[in-house]
Amino acid sequence: MKIGELSRRTRVPTRMLRYYEEQGLLSSERLANGYRDYPEGAVDQVELVRGLISSGLPTRLISTMLGMEGVEGEELARTCSRNLAESLADELDTLESKIACLTRSRDTVRGFLARTRHAEVIGDARLVLGEVPS
Amino acid sequence: MKIGELSRRTRVPTRMLRYYEEQGLLSSERLANGYRDYPEGAVDQVELVRGLISSGLPTRLISTMLGMEGVEGEELARTCSRNLAESLADELDTLESKIACLTRSRDTVRGFLARTRHAEVIGDARLVLGEVPS
DNA sequence: CTAAACTTTGACATCAATGTGAAGGTCAAG
DNA sequence: CTTGACCTTCACATTGATGTCAAAGTTTAG
Numbered sequence A, B: 001m002k003i004g005e006l007s008r009r010t011r012v013p014t015r016m017l018r019y020y021e022e023q024g025l026l027s028s029e030r031l032a033n034g035y036r037d038y039p040e041g042a043v044d045q046v047e048l049v050r051g052l053i054s055s056g057l058p059t060r061l062i063s064t065m066l067g068m069e070g071v072e073g074e075e076l077a078r079t080c081s082r083n084l085a086e087s088l089a090d091e092l093d094t095l096e097s098k099i100a101c102l103t104r105s106r107d108t109v110r111g112f113l114a115r116t117r118h119a120e121v122i123g124d125a126r127l128v129l130g131e132v133p134s
Numbered sequence C: 001c002t003a004a005a006c007t008t009t010g011a012c013a014t015c016a017a018t019g020t021g022a023a024g025g026t027c028a029a030g
Numbered sequence D: 001c002t003t004g005a006c007c008t009t010c011a012c013a014t015t016g017a018t019g020t021c022a023a024a025g026t027t028t029a030g
Helices: A003-010 A014-022 A042-054 A059-067 A073-079 A082-115 B003-010 B014-022 B042-054 B059-068 B073-079 B082-115
Strands: none
Touching (some): A003 A042, A042 A059, A042 B082, A059 A082, A082 B042, A082 B059, A082 B082, B003 B014, B003 B042, B042 B059, B059 B082
């Protein structure tokens, strides 16, 4: 598939798709005319990358991890250096604490909303908007 | 406490403490000479803010959330307008999806690490570093 | 009193993630 | 062939979170 379709399907601007490729987070073949050509799996790949980036992982790490996909079993143990494994383990810890932090914040906001007596907006209440005149 | 001490205790550069204040994420009194004066609780506040920022929350959102703390009981219902409640509910959604995203990323990294057979670094294994000669 | 260690504000630099637009090649429809 | 919707690269602008530096006032140690 060409970049426009990938962009529509992932809702990620083409600008960003080219950027991710530049950063080694996404790859593509080229058609005879120079257009990028993506395999079906690119959709998932883009979604994965987006998730990792928005989780604050350094792109350098992401690209390293991704660069190893497909490498399996024994290969992997040899390819994945101790150092890389350690940085990833660090990231894992960081992710855990971010999750904990956000979870606390979520509970704070949730608790606050509950106490506001406007609790009815919690959930999918935005759908109901306009049904309740001020 | 003055900015230098807060900086030492939180290991956040003074530059950033002033920036957070500018962004409405932190507040301070002023001493007679114009120096910032922080209450004890500022330490926790800074740590909270750091956590939220590093989780990728927009500072605008953080400042709204923070602006609510301390408002209680009857005050709340009056203070918290319908609109504000709605935007907080939106933020709640944002938090939820952020958490989901981080969780997926954590699982991705964890899964990758597991497959590397360097799995022993997962957890608190960094403590053990050096015990395992290469 | 002086020097060192704070503090203040303000300006400018950087980096990553994006937006935006120019200038041009490709392709399908009319 | 022309028009419009794609695609290409290149490049500059912007925003948020930071680093860094300068000029100047304050406070503390000697």
